[in-house]
Amino acid sequence: MIPTLIIAVLSAIAQFFMPWWVIAPIAFIICFWQSSTAGKAFIEGTAGIILVWAAYAGFLNFQNEGGLAARMGELLFKVPNNAGLLLTITPLIGGLVGGIAGLTGFYLRQVLAPRPVIQQV
Amino acid sequence: MRFDLTLISPNTKRMRIFRAVVFGLVTIGLVWALNRPWGPAPAFGPLLSPFTGFWQNAEKAIGQPVDTDVDIDGTSQPVTVRYDGFGVPHIFAQNEADAYFAQGYVTARDRLWQMEFQTHAAAGRLTELVGERALETDRFNRRMGMGFGAERSLKMMMEEPTSRMVVEAYTAGINAYIKSLKPANYPIEYKLLGYAPEPWTPIKCAYLLKLMTSTLAMGADDLRMTNILRKYGVGVVADLFPDFPALESPIIPAGTKWDFKALPVPATPTDAAVQKQLLAATAPSFDAGLVRQDPAIGSNNWAVGAEKSATGYPILANDPHLTLSLPSIWYQIQLVTPTMNACGVSLPGSPGVIIGFNQKVAWGVTNVGADVLDFYAIKFKDATQTAYWHDNQWKPTTARYETYKVKGKPDVIDTVRYTHHGPVVYSTGTKPLRPNIPTGHAARWIAHEPANELRCYYLLNRAGNYTDYRQALTHFAAPAQNFVFASVDKDIAISPNGKYPLKWKDQGKFILDGTNPAYDWQGWIPSDQNPVVKNPPRGFVSSANQFSTDKTYPYYLNWQFAPSERGRRINERLAVMKGATPDSLRALQNDNTNLRATDALPTLLALVQAQSLQGDQIAALETIKKWSHRNDADEIAPTIFTLWMEKLLDGIWKDEFDGGDTLPMRYPSFDRTLVMLQHDTSARWFDNVSTPARESARGIVTNSLKAACDSLARANGPLSPTWAWALNKSTDVRHLLPGIDAFSAMDVLNGGGSSVVNATTARNGPSWRMVVALGPTPKAYGVYPGGQSGNPGSPAYQGLLEAWRTGQLNELVYLRSVTEKHPKLTQTITLK
Numbered sequence: 001m002i003p004t005l006i007i008a009v010l011s012a013i014a015q016f017f018m019p020w021w022v023i024a025p026i027a028f029i030i031c032f033w034q035s036s037t038a039g040k041a042f043i044e045g046t047a048g049i050i051l052v053w054a055a056y057a058g059f060l061n062f063q064n065e066g067g068l069a070a071r072m073g074e075l076l077f078k079v080p081n082n083a084g085l086l087l088t089i090t091p092l093i094g095g096l097v098g099g100i101a102g103l104t105g106f107y108l109r110q111v112l113a114p115r116p117v118i119q120q121v
Numbered sequence: 122m123r124f125d126l127t128l129i130s131p132n133t134k135r136m137r138i139f140r141a142v143v144f145g146l147v148t149i150g151l152v153w154a155l156n157r158p159w160g161p162a163p164a165f166g167p168l169l170s171p172f173t174g175f176w177q178n179a180e181k182a183i184g185q186p187v188d189t190d191v192d193i194d195g196t197s198q199p200v201t202v203r204y205d206g207f208g209v210p211h212i213f214a215q216n217e218a219d220a221y222f223a224q225g226y227v228t229a230r231d232r233l234w235q236m237e238f239q240t241h242a243a244a245g246r247l248t249e250l251v252g253e254r255a256l257e258t259d260r261f262n263r264r265m266g267m268g269f270g271a272e273r274s275l276k277m278m279m280e281e282p283t284s285r286m287v288v289e290a291y292t293a294g295i296n297a298y299i300k301s302l303k304p305a306n307y308p309i310e311y312k313l314l315g316y317a318p319e320p321w322t323p324i325k326c327a328y329l330l331k332l333m334t335s336t337l338a339m340g341a342d343d344l345r346m347t348n349i350l351r352k353y354g355v356g357v358v359a360d361l362f363p364d365f366p367a368l369e370s371p372i373i374p375a376g377t378k379w380d381f382k383a384l385p386v387p388a389t390p391t392d393a394a395v396q397k398q399l400l401a402a403t404a405p406s407f408d409a410g411l412v413r414q415d416p417a418i419g420s421n422n423w424a425v426g427a428e429k430s431a432t433g434y435p436i437l438a439n440d441p442h443l444t445l446s447l448p449s450i451w452y453q454i455q456l457v458t459p460t461m462n463a464c465g466v467s468l469p470g471s472p473g474v475i476i477g478f479n480q481k482v483a484w485g486v487t488n489v490g491a492d493v494l495d496f497y498a499i500k501f502k503d504a505t506q507t508a509y510w511h512d513n514q515w516k517p518t519t520a521r522y523e524t525y526k527v528k529g530k531p532d533v534i535d536t537v538r539y540t541h542h543g544p545v546v547y548s549t550g551t552k553p554l555r556p557n558i559p560t561g562h563a564a565r566w567i568a569h570e571p572a573n574e575l576r577c578y579y580l581l582n583r584a585g586n587y588t589d590y591r592q593a594l595t596h597f598a599a600p601a602q603n604f605v606f607a608s609v610d611k612d613i614a615i616s617p618n619g620k621y622p623l624k625w626k627d628q629g630k631f632i633l634d635g636t637n638p639a640y641d642w643q644g645w646i647p648s649d650q651n652p653v654v655k656n657p658p659r660g661f662v663s664s665a666n667q668f669s670t671d672k673t674y675p676y677y678l679n680w681q682f683a684p685s686e687r688g689r690r691i692n693e694r695l696a697v698m699k700g701a702t703p704d705s706l707r708a709l710q711n712d713n714t715n716l717r718a719t720d721a722l723p724t725l726l727a728l729v730q731a732q733s734l735q736g737d738q739i740a741a742l743e744t745i746k747k748w749s750h751r752n753d754a755d756e757i758a759p760t761i762f763t764l765w766m767e768k769l770l771d772g773i774w775k776d777e778f779d780g781g782d783t784l785p786m787r788y789p790s791f792d793r794t795l796v797m798l799q800h801d802t803s804a805r806w807f808d809n810v811s812t813p814a815r816e817s818a819r820g821i822v823t824n825s826l827k828a829a830c831d832s833l834a835r836a837n838g839p840l841s842p843t844w845a846w847a848l849n850k851s852t853d854v855r856h857l858l859p860g861i862d863a864f865s866a867m868d869v870l871n872g873g874g875s876s877v878v879n880a881t882t883a884r885n886g887p888s889w890r891m892v893v894a895l896g897p898t899p900k901a902y903g904v905y906p907g908g909q910s911g912n913p914g915s916p917a918y919q920g921l922l923e924a925w926r927t928g929q930l931n932e933l934v935y936l937r938s939v940t941e942k943h944p945k946l947t948q949t950i951t952l953k
Contacts, residue, residue, distance in 0.1 A: 015170070015172040015173075016172060019156075019167070019173070020156075020166050020167050020170035020172060020173050020174070021152045021155075021156060021166060024148055024152050028148070052171075053170070053171055056171040056172065056176070057171040057176050060171060060176045060177070060179045061176070061179060063179070063180075063181045063182065063183060063184075064179035064180060064181065064182050064914060065182040065183065065916075067179070067182060067914060067916065068175060068176075068178060068179040068180075068309075068913060068914030069176075069179065071863045071864060071913050071914070072175050072863070074862070074863035075313075075861060075863035075864070080863075086169070089169070090169045090171065090176070093155065093165060093166070093169050094169070094170070096151070097148075097151055097152060097155065097166075100144065100147055100148050100151055101148045103144055104141065104144040104145050104147070104148045107137065107140050107141040107144050108141045108145070110137045110140075110141070111134070111137045111138050111141050114129060114137075
């Protein structure tokens with residue numbers, strides 16, 4: 001939960017100044033630092049970015065009354081009059097990048113400074 | 122339970138390193154793949170990101186815009202821009218330069234991608250954006266000398282202080298806007314194609330004006346007519362391709378006297394030996410890239426005098442017909458400074474108002490189809506093409522090197538040879554005159570002439586009366602336009618105006634002999650001897666691209682102009698119009714009467730062999746007979762009639778006048794065809810030379826009707842409302858990038874047609890409709906098929922389309938002062 005929020009806040013700020021792919025290093029670093037398992041790292045990276053991309057795209061789309069998203073859906077995927085399509089695909093693409101980057105962060109952590117393994121003795 | 126950090130075996134560690142490396146590579150690979158374009162598909166990462174991608178172009182459709190101050194360098198005083206609800210900027214500046222700066226700024230704000238794309242196209246630079254597939258288009262534009270002409274015009278513009286000030290201020294305004302942009306704010310087309318705007322330069326204004334010349338004055342039938350001359354001889358050409366049509370109503374009313382002493386016209390060369398020799402060598406396909414002017418590209422304009430109008434002042438109307446496109450061709454604007462208050466439409470990329478009005482006068486334009494593009498057969502000394510024969514001596518050519526930067530490929534360099542006529546447009550693949558001596562064809566084109574059209578518009582925007590109008594027109598070269606004029610002084614006038622070469626009769630109807638000076642363009646018609654008529658007795662002036670004058674005008678302009686139907690219909694309506702209001706002129710702009718049907722149907726219906734028709738063909742004939750001759754949207758008859766006429770012309774002429782690509786020819790006009798159907802049904806042309814039987818006029822008329830019905834039935838099923846004109850005409854207003862239906866308005870349902878005043882066809886139509894009622898306070902109305910914004914993500918992208926489709930006009934906001942209150946104003950932006 002906490003890593004997800006950190007990723008969301010940091011990436012939202014960074015993306016106003018930096019290229020879109022800044023989401024990858026941010027998810028990577030935060031998951032390196034914060035995530036406790038691989039599964040959690042993937043979910044936290046994915047969710048952090050989905051949160052931001054879905055919220056911002058959703059806000060812009062609401063203000064635009066869905067006009068451009070519908071045109072883009074037709075242009076890119078030949079699906080006319082469906083703003084929901086890009087509203088769905090957009091966060092998923094961003095989330096995938098965040099998730100994979102987060103997972104990588106966790107895996108690198110496991111090499112450099114492994115998380116304590118909880119073991120039943 | 123305990124923590125144990127010691128249990129990581131070397132194997133596990135190796136596995137973890139491997140895993141981290143693999144996922145690191147996957148991450149990098151994923152980002153890399155999303156950050157680059159794949160073929161025509163754009164880079165998805167930056168495109169989909171809500172922070173940088175297309176979402177940023179999703180403009181607010183809800184809520185009220187707020188007034189803002191824009192802090193910007195380049196104006197000497199603050200400029201106030203007031204926007205109305207249609208998105209039209211009303212610019213109030215305290216000096217001229219600031220006004221043009223602001224025009225550049227606000228135009229770029231709405232249309233940046235369009236203005237850059239169109240000037241890239243004109244300059245033959247599309248390969249930089251879309252790669253190799255644009256090379257032939259670019260090569261054609263460059264070989265035609267667009268760059269050569271733009272450079273010469275730029276020089277002339279910059280030598281004249283006023284137009285220099287205008288162009289430089291406009292340029293600075295565009296660049297101030299570009300500078301304020303972050304990539305996230307680029308127009309969406311940049312994001313789709315993956316490039317960035319470059320700084321605007323003055324030559325782009327010149328390119329834009331040359332683009333208009335290439336759109337409107339690149340018609341050339343020289344080669345086709347030459348091939349016909351070679352195949353059929355002088356007699357057939359004179360018979361089937363006469364120099365004046367049977368039905369016509371010229372722009373300058375027949376019988377108008379010419380109040381000038383004409384210059385002597387150059388003598389028609391008689392020694393045509395070399396000409397014949399060169400004709401024989403004419404390579405039939407040299408103009409593969411040269412498209413015939415689309416006859417549907419034309420325009421209407423007219424003005425009714427005070428005595429015909431209900432207001433007691435003249436009323437003026439104009440609707441230029443062009444290939445309809447998005448972002449919209451025109452951009453509405455009002456420019457107010459201490460010396461002007463001009464309002465109307467501009468072309469994005471060109472400063473000033475092109476069609477519009479001010480407090481005293483109104484003006485509009487339609488195209489003049491004068492022959493201002495000729496081809497000269499060139500005899501080169503050798504294969505190097507460095508010298509050519511002219512006036513009994515070898516003269517050197519000059520070389521112009523054209524470099525094409527091709528996206529993703531190495532540069533392509535092309536050498537174009539220039540003779541004193543102009544550039545050798547095509548020289549490859551032509552048959553040599555003698556072994557090792559290739560022939561080429563040089564283009565002599567009005568677009569190569571230095572010209573300063575901006576000066577004309579600068580003066581028109583500030584004109585106060587007829588004298589100012591005449592003075593402004595002397596600065597206009599190309600594309601020649603029928604400038605209609607009306608003033609609050611109750612003057613109306615029209616002038617087919619431009620820079621016309623002084624030609625002998627029919628000079629340029631065929632390819633010309635480039636070796637003989639007698640075939641050169643030999644001077645110009647003096648601009649004060651261009652045709653003009655002021656306050657004619659009939660009480661109105663008009664034009665629809667038809668013949669400029671009757672046969673008494675002492676100079677030769679062309680042997681053919683646009684078909685006469687639109688002009689004749691307009692004149693027939695205006696002649697009987699009394700108490701005209703802006704709405705009566707609006708109604709005439711939307712007139713769907715098909716005069717071609719009225720002209721031809723009595724003859725055709727008498728020739729149809731009705732007894733041989735069956736099924737839907739019989740019903741179709743009945744539909745035509747009952748038809749009101751109006752091309753209204755839901756009528757079925759115009760669908761049948763239009764296809765019938767197409768098949769009829771094919772039936773009569775295809776066997777003799779369609780040589781395909783190997784021998785390009787053309788058909789005689791509809792006007793000439795109709796005369797033959799009326800008076801000479803035994804003409805040899807009715808026989809199909811590719812069949813042993815002897816075909817008759819009656820048979821061709823009947824069979825073409827049958828063929829039209831059958832082909833409509835195949836496409837639409839049995840005769841029913843699916844045959845409606847609007848559905849079959851299917852007007853599209855397409856985005857400038859080919860194939861982007863998502864940014865286009867497809868299948869706009871309305872009436873009209875190519876020989877109809879409302880000249881809406883599948884791709885062309887009225888690109889702007891305007892009516893201006895002069896008076897103490899001018900009242901103006903207008904609409905165009907699209908909207909002020911060039912952004913497909915803006916509600917203003919095609920906000921005007923529905924009004925255009927249904928033939929409505931919006932009253933234009935015309936402000937007298939910066940503080941004037943108007944219910945339609947929505948937002949103020951101050952540039953300081």
